Amino acid sequence: MRNFLAFIAGGLFGAGLFVSGMTDTTKVQGWLDIFGNWDPTLAFVMGGAIIPMAIAWRLTQNRTPIAGGSFPTPPEPKLGRNLVLGSVLFGMGWGLAGLCPGPSIAALSYGGWGNILFVAAMLVGMLGAPAVRTQLDRLSAPA
Amino acid sequence: MEQDWIWGLVGGLLIGTGGAVYLLGNGRIMGASGIIGGLVDGSGRSTAVERIVFLVGVALLPILLMPIYREVDTHLTTNPAVLVAAGLLVGIGTRIANGCTSGHGVCGISRLSLRGIVATAFYIGAGGLTVVIFRHLLGVI
Numbered sequence: 471m472r473n474f475l476a477f478i479a480g481g482l483f484g485a486g487l488f489v490s491g492m493t494d495t496t497k498v499q500g501w502l503d504i505f506g507n508w509d510p511t512l513a514f515v516m517g518g519a520i521i522p523m524a525i526a527w528r529l530t531q532n533r534t535p536i537a538g539g540s541f542p543t544p545p546e547p548k549l550g551r552n553l554v555l556g557s558v559l560f561g562m563g564w565g566l567a568g569l570c571p572g573p574s575i576a577a578l579s580y581g582g583w584g585n586i587l588f589v590a591a592m593l594v595g596m597l598g599a600p601a602v603r604t605q606l607d608r609l610s611a612p613a
Numbered sequence: 614m615e616q617d618w619i620w621g622l623v624g625g626l627l628i629g630t631g632g633a634v635y636l637l638g639n640g641r642i643m644g645a646s647g648i649i650g651g652l653v654d655g656s657g658r659s660t661a662v663e664r665i666v667f668l669v670g671v672a673l674l675p676i677l678l679m680p681i682y683r684e685v686d687t688h689l690t691t692n693p694a695v696l697v698a699a700g701l702l703v704g705i706g707t708r709i710a711n712g713c714t715s716g717h718g719v720c721g722i723s724r725l726s727l728r729g730i731v732a733t734a735f736y737i738g739a740g741g742l743t744v745v746i747f748r749h750l751l752g753v754i
Contacts, residue, residue, distance in 0.1 A: 475638035476663040480670025482631030483643065483715070488675040489682060490624020491617060496688040499754070502737070502744040511621040516718060518625020519632065523723035526633035535640030542642055545726040556710025557717070557732040561739025563702025566695055566747060566754060568688075570714045571707060572645035577687050578672045580679070584689045588700040595704020596646070596653040603709055 472537045484576045490515045493577040495568025502565050552606060632719055639663065644716020645671075646707035654708075690754060706736075 491497045492515055500509030530541045564570050569577075569588055577585050632643040641660075648664045651657020657664055679685055690696060707713040710732055712721065717736075721729015747753045 472639050472663050473666045475634055476667040477670045479631045479635035479638065479643060480667035481674045482627050482634060482670075483645075483667075484671035484674035485678060486624040486627030486629075486631060487671070488624070488678055489627065490621045492624065493675070493685075493687050495690070497617070499744050499748075502740045503748060504741060505745055505749055509617075511617045514618045514621035515625040515628065516722075518622040519629035519719040520625075520723040522626060522629035522633045523636070523719055526629075526636045527724040529637060533637075535636075536638045537640070539640045541636070541640050545721070545724070545728050547727050549728060549731050552709050553711070553728055553732055554735055556706045556708070557735035558706070558739040559702050560706030560710055560713060561736030561741075562743045563699040563704075563706060564714075564736060565740035565743030566702070567690060567699035569699065570645070570703060571649055572671065572713070572715050574703075575645065575649070575668055575671045576675050577689075579676045580685045581687045581689060584691055584693075584696055585687060587693060587696045588689070588703075591697045591700025592704035593649070593653050595701040595706075596650040596708050597704075599650070599705045599708030600654055602705055606709070 475537055483572060486515075486519070487573050487576040490518075493573040493581070498568040498570075498573075499565065502568075551610065552603065555606070628715070629719060629723075632715070632723075635667070636720075642716055642720045644712050644720060646703075646713040647711070647716055650704075650708045692753075695754060710736075 487493055491511055497509050497511050500507060501512035534540060567588055571592065574585060574589050574592065578589065635641050635643040648667055652661060652664050712732060717729040717732035722733060
């Protein structure tokens with residue numbers, strides 16, 4: 471059941487990324503490029519995605535997940551340095567290539583070697599991230 | 614194209630419905646970087662199969678839709694240095710921040726999470742600045 475639902479969710483995610491044009495890096499960089507030929511598509515994608523999700527969050531109240539277990543706990547209101555620094559690093563990479571993790575997987579079959587190189591580098595980055603985080607924590611720890 | 618925003622909205626609704634299925638079905642937040650990252654660093658070993666199946670769905674549906682849907686050119690840069698730098702930054706950044714466009718953006722904003730909203734503001738700001746610097750000032754991308 472869990473795996474079936476995960477496949478359906480992934481399929482909807484992949485289909486949505488594909489038809490929305492979010493695997494086209496010119497649309498993503500076009501949205502980020504406010505001084506160029508600005509492309510508003512990404513805002514519609516975000517807005518469209520938030521509607522069903524907002525309904526889903528409301529439906530989690532007084533319920534449990536269909537496949538069992540429990541819903542995620544409410545997010546901590548804590549805004550740490552890691553959240554800001556990590557988001558800035560992510561944004562830089564996102565702007566450079568016009569790709570973020572979801573679309574890079576959706577485009578695996580048609581994005582060519584460049585997309586595969588990006589995904590390989592992303593996996594290496596993800597593998598190294600815990601070590602980077604440990605270093606960051608060490609730097610901020612009181613001496 | 615003029616109808617791009619309609620396709621954007623339709624695609625967005627599909628993405629959000631996928632997130633809704635993952636949340637209401639499996640009780641999990643549909644964040645691409647978290648799902649992939651948990652497989653890479655071993656933190657998601659107990660749910661590895663469900664993560665892999667999810668990613669297979671993400672990669673498979675575009676293949677199925679390709680014959681009936683428009684162009685599939687990603688217009689991705691061919692500069693290997695840019696691709697490697699971008700991939701590393703996305704990989705490290707999303708894992709340190711604990712989320713990307715899907716987790717912090719779609720799933721976070723829709724529950725009015727302050728962390729999701731702040732993360733989204735910072736990655737969009739950094740992304741915009743990066744495009745401006747590397748495209749208009751340096752001409753690299």
